[in-house]
Amino acid sequence: MKLILHYIRPYVSKMSFGLMIKFIGTIMDLLLPWILAHIIDNVIPLKDTHLILYWGLAMLLASVTAVVFNIVANRMASAVARDSTETLRHDLFEKIAYLSANQIDKYGVSTLVSRLTTDTYNVNTTIGRMQRIGIRAPILLLGGILVTLKLDPVLTLVLLAAMPFIVITVYFISKIGIPQFSQLQTEVDHLIQIVRENITGARVIKALSKEQYENRRFEATNEKVVVAETKANLTMAINSPLMNLILNISLTLVILVSAYRVNAGMTQPGVIIAFMSYFTIILNAMLSITRIFVIMSRGIASADRIEIILNEEEDLQLMKLDMIETEQHIEFEHVSFAYYHQKNTLNDIHFSVKEGETLGIIGPTGSGKTTIIKLLMRLYDVEQGTIRIKGQNIKSIPKDELYAMFGVAFQKDFLKTDSIQGNIDFGRGLNLNRIHQSTGFAQADEFIDSLDDGLQHAVHAKGSNLSGGQKQRLIVSRALAGSPDILILDDSSSALDYQTDAKLRQAIHQNFKLTTKIIIAQRISSIQHADHIMVLENGRIQGFGNHQTLLASNEHYRHINQSQMGGGIHAE
Numbered sequence: 001m002k003l004i005l006h007y008i009r010p011y012v013s014k015m016s017f018g019l020m021i022k023f024i025g026t027i028m029d030l031l032l033p034w035i036l037a038h039i040i041d042n043v044i045p046l047k048d049t050h051l052i053l054y055w056g057l058a059m060l061l062a063s064v065t066a067v068v069f070n071i072v073a074n075r076m077a078s079a080v081a082r083d084s085t086e087t088l089r090h091d092l093f094e095k096i097a098y099l100s101a102n103q104i105d106k107y108g109v110s111t112l113v114s115r116l117t118t119d120t121y122n123v124n125t126t127i128g129r130m131q132r133i134g135i136r137a138p139i140l141l142l143g144g145i146l147v148t149l150k151l152d153p154v155l156t157l158v159l160l161a162a163m164p165f166i167v168i169t170v171y172f173i174s175k176i177g178i179p180q181f182s183q184l185q186t187e188v189d190h191l192i193q194i195v196r197e198n199i200t201g202a203r204v205i206k207a208l209s210k211e212q213y214e215n216r217r218f219e220a221t222n223e224k225v226v227v228a229e230t231k232a233n234l235t236m237a238i239n240s241p242l243m244n245l246i247l248n249i250s251l252t253l254v255i256l257v258s259a260y261r262v263n264a265g266m267t268q269p270g271v272i273i274a275f276m277s278y279f280t281i282i283l284n285a286m287l288s289i290t291r292i293f294v295i296m297s298r299g300i301a302s303a304d305r306i307e308i309i310l311n312e313e314e315d316l317q318l319m320k321l322d323m324i325e326t327e328q329h330i331e332f333e334h335v336s337f338a339y340y341h342q343k344n345t346l347n348d349i350h351f352s353v354k355e356g357e358t359l360g361i362i363g364p365t366g367s368g369k370t371t372i373i374k375l376l377m378r379l380y381d382v383e384q385g386t387i388r389i390k391g392q393n394i395k396s397i398p399k400d401e402l403y404a405m406f407g408v409a410f411q412k413d414f415l416k417t418d419s420i421q422g423n424i425d426f427g428r429g430l431n432l433n434r435i436h437q438s439t440g441f442a443q444a445d446e447f448i449d450s451l452d453d454g455l456q457h458a459v460h461a462k463g464s465n466l467s468g469g470q471k472q473r474l475i476v477s478r479a480l481a482g483s484p485d486i487l488i489l490d491d492s493s494s495a496l497d498y499q500t501d502a503k504l505r506q507a508i509h510q511n512f513k514l515t516t517k518i519i520i521a522q523r524i525s526s527i528q529h530a531d532h533i534m535v536l537e538n539g540r541i542q543g544f545g546n547h548q549t550l551l552a553s554n555e556h557y558r559h560i561n562q563s564q565m566g567g568g569i570h571a572e
């Protein structure tokens with residue numbers, strides 16, 4: 001609720017104006033039965049046609065004002081809901097964009113997507129509806145009671161006897177309903193996760209003929225959403241019949257008492273007709289108020305889920321740490337790391353690389369190669385040991401500065417729905433020369449030139465209209481285009497043929513002399529010319545040296561070399 005209040009605060013004046021219009025419209029609605037009673041009991045007996053016409057016109061004016069003012073107020077309410085949710089969605093998106101890799105792992109992508117979409121939509125509905133019926137219903141209720149008190153206090157007291165029962169019912173129903181709506185949102189998260197996996201993995205699913213299996217998996221989760229929704233809606237559905245029951249009992253009592261009072265000459269028939277109209281107004285107002293609680297239950301559950309993300313503290317804080325004098329560009333000092341306090345993924349990683357040098361990393365899958373890069377970029381914080389860039393602990397380098405040092409091509413990196421140029425530039429405003437140069441270095445020119453629209457060729461989501469090798473070359477072009485201090489190629493040439501891979505390495509060697517390069521590869525040929533080669537196994541450094549020294553001293557490396565290159569020391 002605090003979150004909702006926070007986001008509507010900037011619109012208080014607009015909202016107040018809208019609520020004032022709504023107030024006037026509602027008062028007009030309230031006036032109508034009173035005018036009718038006045039016409040029946042006081043004006044008609046006078047048999048003055050002009051006076052009857054005059055009061056009839058007053059009724060028409062009141063009803064037109066009520067309709068027009070209500071429409072205007074509703075439109076203003078929708079505008080406030082739209083604008084405040086826009087800001088909320090913006091803030092949430094920004095927050096999600098700045099979450100650390102650790103925090104994204106903690107929540108999972110699906111729940112973040114559903115918080116950004118369905119939850120913000122629920123908040124929007126709550127803000128809109130609260131203004132539309134949140135003011136109208138209480139005014140109709142209170143105003144109705146005040147007018148009926150004036151018309152006939154005894155009958156009003158009979159009506160008011162129902163109030164405590166209504167309050168108790170609403171309290172218990174919303175107490176049960178809010179957690180049920182939270183549960184429903186969690187099930188929606190799971191559903192989104194399965195849809196995402198299905199769409200992302202469509203090709204694998206088809207290749208393995210697993211459509212039926214996936215359909216069953218989806219159905220099972222869909223069923224859970226239905227069960228959760230049914231449960232929450234059932235709780236809320238008890239609300240209206242229960243209210244109707246309470247109100248109908250009190251209506252019966254009101255009719256009985258009014259029949260007695262008219263017979264005894266204690267009240268007039270016009271008053272009873274007006275009272276019945278007010279009774280309907282009060283009844284509808286009470287039902288609307290209970291509906292507000294249903295909407296609020298859902299809105300609060302969603303607002304809470306959004307608030308948890310917005311309140312997430314920055315977990316990779318900038319620290320003030322001393323610099324050391326060093327000749328090295330990148331240094332890992334006895335670094336050990338575990339994801340979420342599980343078993344260590346990396347153990348005692350200790351190495352250094354000078355500016356302009358190339359480090360090759362080779363090792364079996366899952367040995368921790370990519371994790372070294374993630375730690376160097378501070379996507380996760382190390383628990384033991386220190387990582388330095390030019391003598392500065394990376395924990396003391398502002399994030400923007402740190403990220404700006406890198407040009408990275410990750411294993412299955414991201415391509416967005418944009419042109420080839422847009423994907424390489426990635427919002428950095430690079431000049432066209434720079435982009436042409438980088439596509440040349442990355443050996444992407446040949447395929448880009450073969451396209452009719454060249455750099456303007458549209459790339460579909462995740463690069464689905466490009467081959468594996470074409471995607472890799474675009475991703476490498478993007479990494480090179482920013483002339484980075486540190487270039488990281490994580491298995492980024494695996495889809496290239498040997499010749500193209502060799503040309504790419506040659507281009508990088510010749511044109512990025514001052515850039516420190518880290519190349520992760522499965523192929524010895526991709527790293528054999530590196531200044532240093534790290535052999536990684538089970539998160540430990542198994543060997544460190546150049547190609548020749550490792551061939552001479554490291555059995556594991558020799559074995560890989562033999563299996564890939566047939567044993568000799570190959571030079572290209």
Ligand SMILES: Nc1ncnc2c1ncn2[C@@H]1O[C@H](COP(=O)(O)OP(=O)(O)OP(=O)(O)O)[C@@H](O)[C@H]1O
Nearest residue numbers: 105339345363364365366367368369370371372411
């Ligand atoms: N976000 C994560 N959460 C938990 N565990 C992770 C995460 N990322 C990687 N791991 C685990 O850490 C280990 C090392 O992963 P890493 O990606 O560094 O290996 P790799 O050597 O680069 O493998 P590959 O050659 O297959 O890319 C693996 O066992 C992996 O399951």
